[in-house]
Amino acid sequence: MRLTILGGGGFRVPLVYGALLTDRGEGRVTDVVLHDTDDSRLHAVRRVLDEQASTVSDAPRVTATTDLDEALRGADFVFSAIRVGGLQGRADDERIALAQGVLGQETVGAGGIAYGLRTVPVAVDIARRVARLAPDAWVINFTNPAGLVTEAMSRHLGDRVIGICDSPVGLGRRIARVLGADPHEAWIDYVGLNHLGWVRGLRVAGRDELPRLLADPHLLGSFEEGRLFGADWLQSLGAIPNEYLHYYYFNRETVRAYQEAGRTRGAFLRDQQADFYARARRADVSALDAWDRTRAEREATYMAENRETAGAGERAADDLSGGYEKVALALMRGIARDERTTLILNVRNRSTLCALDAEAVIEVPCLVDANGAHPVAVDPLPGHATGLVCAVKAVEREILAAAASGSRASAVKAFALHPLVDSVNVARRLVEDYTAVHPGLAYLT
Incomplete structure (x- = not known):
């Protein structure tokens, strides 16, 4: 089986390759193709992978190329982890937003919008090439903002593009650990958008253990989200938010x-x-x-x-190991071998959340099999969460509209509608400042 990694010179590629080295089953990945626009980064990452594979017999063969079409041809899976504008672009996103007094984080608020505006056109081009050159391939998207980019690609690839994120995995693992449960045996009731979701239940043997956690301030204070948000606020919500909601609740x-x-x-x-x-x-x-x-x-x-x-202190040692590469491997195995499993993924909504249309990409538990990922039925979100999800999805739709049309007015609207941007005039200045530094936004007129 052939896996193509877009952004193959990226820093976290060795995590993915390390996960592949643990898979010895039939139908495993045997060939990895790294694609990147920077040949020197490809060379550096290949050196890391060569050392990883040095003690593993029959490790997946690795090749590298700067030719995108060559990388895509013959792929069974395409893992997309690109960063349009590089880390200098991210630094500029943060600096410009903070100068206007608003958040510049790469997936949330003004920074996330700027990143999305320059990434969506590139992601759409990739999706079109996959549809033409590797129509039977499955695309696993880790490119941020993951939900937005997955939705943009889904307009060309349908359900053959699936978004992944390690944040819900880590959150579920921490909650299960605190409750003394095996994360692999627990059902995590997690619903929302990427970096905008809530754990509303954690069921073990059919019993929801989350109320026990919420009723105990000591337990709540024993893990990262409990310290980050505070026991009182979590008890008020009746749920455990994704860590990225800290940017909203304590903006x-x-x-x-x-x-x-x-x-x-x-x-x-x-x-x-x-x-x-x-x-x-x-x-x-x-x-x-x-x-x-x-x-x-x-x-x-x-x-x-x-x-x-x-005042949350240092991260726990168990939280320093990542996790998205394990999600990616489980997803590939589930599809390629029909190993049925349940994963929290970014997929098209269909009828899962009644407040959103069928094409909206959401982040929910999914049943995975040879036919892809299928969102499970979930209870509606409470009003406060529904309002936030709908507001952010409206922003994503304006980003998609701007990327498709080149409309500067749609870009301004995307910034202005975001809950963390507090003025239309600030939105206008953000568009001016971002277009001045990012060549990837030259299409906005």
């Missing part, structure tokens, strides 16, 4: 913390990864060791400003 404090930080998250990652790629290309350096050290620092500092604002 003023978060924006201030990011403004006061010495450098933004994007700038930190830009500098950190520049150092990694420089070292990984040196013949006298173990690329795998350099990658391991860099990844440990990256994971330990994840959402550091949010945790500092909430």
Whole structure:
């Protein structure tokens, strides 16, 4: 089986390859094709993968190319993890938003909109090429903003594109661990959009254990989201929000913390990864060791400003291991081998959430089999959550409209309608400032 990884020079590619090395079953991935526009990054990542495979017999063969069409031909699965504009683009997104007093995080608020506006046209081009060159391939999308990009690609690939994210996986794992349950045996009732969802129940042997957690302030304070949001707020909600909702519920404090930080998250990652790629290309350096050290620092500092604002402390050691690569592997195995499983994924809504139309991509538990991912029936969201989901989905639709038409007015509307942008005039200035620095937004007129 052949897997093509778009963004193959990306820092987290070794996580995916590491997961593939653990799969020894029939029908496993035997060929990996890395595609990237930066040949030097491809070379560095290949050095890491070569070291990973050095002690594994019959490891998947790795090739690399900067030719997108060549990479797609013959693919059974396409894993998309591109970053349009690179980490400098992310740093610019954050800096420009914070200068206007609004959030610049890469998937939430103004920064997420800017990232989406320059990413959607590229993702749509990829989807069209997949449909033409590899019509039987399944696309697994990890490109952020994941829900938005998956919806853009689904207009050309239908249900053959599925979005994944490690955030719900980590949240469910932490809740199960606190409750003494096996995460693999628990049913996690998680509903929303990507980076905008809530755990409303965790069932073990048919019994919902979440009320026990919500009733115990000590238990709530024993894991990351409990410390991040506070026991009182979680008890008021009657649910455990995805960590990214901290940007919404505590927006003023978060924006201030990011403004006061010495450098933004994007700038930190830009500098950190520049150092990694420089070292990984040196013949006298173990690329795998350099990658391991860099990844440990990256994971330990994840959402550091949010945790500092909430007094949440350091991340637990068990939360430093990622998880999206395991979701990707489970998804590929489920489809390729018809190994039926349940995963939280980004798929088209159909009739799952009555407040949204059938084509809207949502993030919910799905049953996976040889025919793809099928969202399960869920109870409606409460009013406050429905309002937030509908507002953000309306923003995503304006981004899609702007990307399709090149309409600057639609781009302004996308910013202005977002719950975390508090003025139409701010929205106009954001569009002006973003188009001034991002060549990928030159299409807006």
